[in-house]
Amino acid sequence: MILKKYKIDDRFETNNYLLIDEKGHEAVLIDCTGNFVEIKKELDKYSAKLKYILLTHGHFDHIFGCLEFKDKLNPTIVIHKDDKIMVDNVDIQCNLFGIPVFKMPKVDAVIDENSKLEFGAYDIDVIHTSGHTPGGVCYMIDNKLFSGDTLFYENVGRCDLAGGNFNEIVHNISNKLYTLPKDTMVYTGHGENTTIGHEMENNFYVNKNSII
Ligand SMILES: [Zn+2]
Ligand SMILES: [Zn+2]
Helix, strand or coil, rough: CCEEEECCCCCEEEEEEEEECCCCEEEEEECCCCHHHHHHHHHHCCCCCCEEEECCCHHHHHCCCCHHHHHCCCCEEEEEHHHHHHHHHHHHHHHHHHCCCCCCCCCCCECCCCCCEECCEEEEEEEEEECCCCCCEEEECCCCCECCCCCCCEEECCCCCCCCHHHHHHHHHHHHHHHCCCCCCCECCCCCEEHHHHHHHHHHHHHHHHCC
16 A cells, blocks of 8 residues: 655645555545645556545644545545534634635535445544544554544644543543554654554653543
């Protein structure tokens, strides 16, 4: 599997991840904030079709590239059912955060923790990790965890925005992510990669609060 990380050099610095099954000629993009030309070039290199845009949650800084990809490549846009409302009301989010309103295509498919998706030869497992947003998810693909704004390198996503809940994020990380093998690579929504083992040792926010 080919795995590429993309980031736009703006104030949000959201990570997007392109995963390509080079034998099955299918790909998925995890979160979508642009870099269309570079990503299209990579897809073409492997004659791969972009099957899904897998959104980790509904915040504007993870979705504002979707329109161009939808128009030009027609992937299925996927989000957890509890965050669909955020995508459907992106104008409200933009006004709240003081950024220009952008157009967002309709979500094509809503998922929950029991959803089974796949691309090429790979299964996509959905782990519902509310706390940053109600419908925040992590995706597990090929033993790699894509953690969105749930788990960062020695940090967690902020819980003070609408729908956030600090106890929930700590509970979900402790019970659903820390049960994964320690050497599981974690590809985060912002900042650098980490591993489950590193976070179990060093994540002050989770480890200090996980007893409550
Ligand atoms: Zn977020
Ligand atoms: Zn974010």
